[in-house]
Amino acid sequence: MKDVRSGYPFWSVNAGLPIAFPPLTADVRTEILILGAGITGTLIAQELTDAGHQALIIDGRDVAWGSTSASTALLQYEIDTPMTELARQYDEATAVLAYHSCLEALDLLEARAADIPEAAFRRAGSLYIASHRRAVDAMQQELKLRKQHDFEVRWLDSEDLQDRYGLENSPAAILSARAASMDPYRYTYAALSGLRQRGVAVHDRSKIVSVRTFGSQCIAQTEHGTTITADHVIVATGYAAIRQLGVKVASCRSTYAYVTEPSIDPQIEWMHDTLMWESARPYLYTRRTPDGRCMIGGEDDAVDNEAKRSMLLPANLKKLQRKMQHYLPETDWTPSFSWAGTFAETTDGLPYFGSHPKHGERIHFAMGYGGNGITYSILGAQVIRAHIEGRRHLLSDLYAFERTGHA
Template sequence: MDLKSGYPFWAVKNGLLATFPPLDRDARCDVAVIGAGISGALIAHELARHGHDVLVLDERDVAWGSTAASTALIQYEIDTHLSDLARCHGLASALLAYRACVEAVGMLRAIAKHWRDAGWRDADSLYYASRARDAKPLAEEFALRRAHGFDVEWLDAARLRERYGFAAPAAILNRPAAGFDPYRLTCRLLQRLQRDGARVVDRTRVDAIRARSRDVLLTTREGLEIRAAHVVVAAGYATQRWLTQRVAYNRSSYAFVTDPIDPALLGPLADTVLWESARPYRYLRATADHRLIVGGEDDAIDVPARRDRRVAKKACRLLERVREQFPTLPLQPTFSWAGTFAETRDGLPWFGAHPQYGPRVLFAMAYGGNGITYSTLGAGLLRALIERRTHPLKALFGFGRV
């Protein structure tokens, strides 16, 4: 599956950072993780550090799919408002999801901080009203978050302009948030896994998954077999191909990155993630080397050739809008790209067993704008399922939810 177009910044910046040999013989393991992007790496890391014999496989070079195109916008806020999620699943479940995502930011920080070159930067998240009519629902969302203990601050139009230098009807300032280099962290995690005795193989495509009573048999394109007590399918947006049930819808998102900008000119943008109430939304964040990543202009295109042709035009639109918002910033795009992403109906991910395969085949579908945050949570959830323990997110993130 062709998951990206153009020149994703992390791939250009880092080059081919880590390679692993393809599988060359039959294998056995406790858990086989299909997919060596950021989700697969976080899940394998969680399992291996708790004593599971893990084998990670990817049909490409590791981290070379959606992870290389990710803008790594890390925040606890879900694309679905807390109030809307409460109407869908009840307030208790909505609060459970939001609070878990708050914890996930800290969990991910603890992992990323092991590697200084992963570019982790703590930040605030500024969620602003795109239009005047969005201010009222935004105020209601703010009141609900504040009433339940989230670290939020309300900014009216005057305070917003004073502190951030742009015009909008109102905004919620949320904590915590962050950004980092997802490609580099994925490679570092997989390299550590290999050093600690786990097996990581790339350029190895799994063509068949056969769930049996006591194990799962994987067959590769070359005819090799892997027998695993459990399998985790963490193949990103290509995971849908393993399910007959349609559980998400693929879309395309676009982004560009600027040349480095003087931190004095960036001001508060150096430590703030910005995103808006319009859907699809536009967002921006700074990198560790003081560039701005700007993303958005999402569309329903899921044809790689059509997505390829749209990259330049979409990047120009993003640039025009950011220049209107911040006319004094020297915005010079250096690379632009697009990538596939997927959305679920309620903005929540899918983690766990699906009836099509039974309990030994687990899925990690960290879809939506919170994909990396979801994967951090999903790693613990999947480990609990493998170890036959309960987990508070099992029902809410599972395939049984309505």
């Protein structure tokens, strides 16, 4: 199984392996089989269980040990594709639906995390800064379109950025009032523990090697020969789902991140309740952790090779450090420990949730790709539940494979 990360992600180092889940050792029958025990599979399992469905969750690794542990978990309604660009690709109504849905997802995530203090869910603002003057005109158009559709945003000029945040070398920014952050790793463990107490079977270290459909049944087999029979299968295996789908719907990329030591520097006190990211592509992004560290990421590239990704990590850390120094030169941005992870990116920045003609109506793919994986996943959980129940969801067409000709 390919390693989706290099180095030592903060969440897993900080929390270890909180709970042990047993491998699957006997044949079993379930209504819905969920492949992938990361945060996406977990959110889907919660949605289905709350609706009265029976689910079994299985993963080839330890729980949350893939992309979930490498996620920096900046939770935003703003997606990697600006609303203005999405409107050009599709139409304005589609762009507004995409953004408003992600805004609603923040409320859904907050409600899910309300009973899980380990998740450290925290509301925040989102500061989208112009990396250079060439970005200002496009950002002003973005601001205008969002305001037309009642998003709570405001324009900040360079003087505002200096006075309020101590930020240098940025001509302007869009400040959004609605964003959040969380610990996705602890959330996943705590949520799966809660699901197990409700009778949901959770198994890790149980690699699925085949999934076949026979009429109204799906048969999945582990590498040790154990069989799972289900009415539906949901593939929530992150980037690996591309291989299982067999159709290239996204490109695998690498992102690089690190955390500093805990800091009480008053210059960056505002980061406790404000996320920051920039207009450049690839973009820099940063947030604070519950223990006061700064988490910094970016330098995304097209590398999809574990050895090369690991080799590039030290140089990319220096680039990230220099970028932070560029905007906030008086603060110490020395890395404490670092990691890199694989993620998948679609051409329009939107995810894919649903079935594909190649695999039939009983196998559902949950591909929360792009920079909004967690917010996409809680919305995708509702889309997939609707499909299983024979209903269409408001977001079914927006997240369907058909929208980009991949069906």
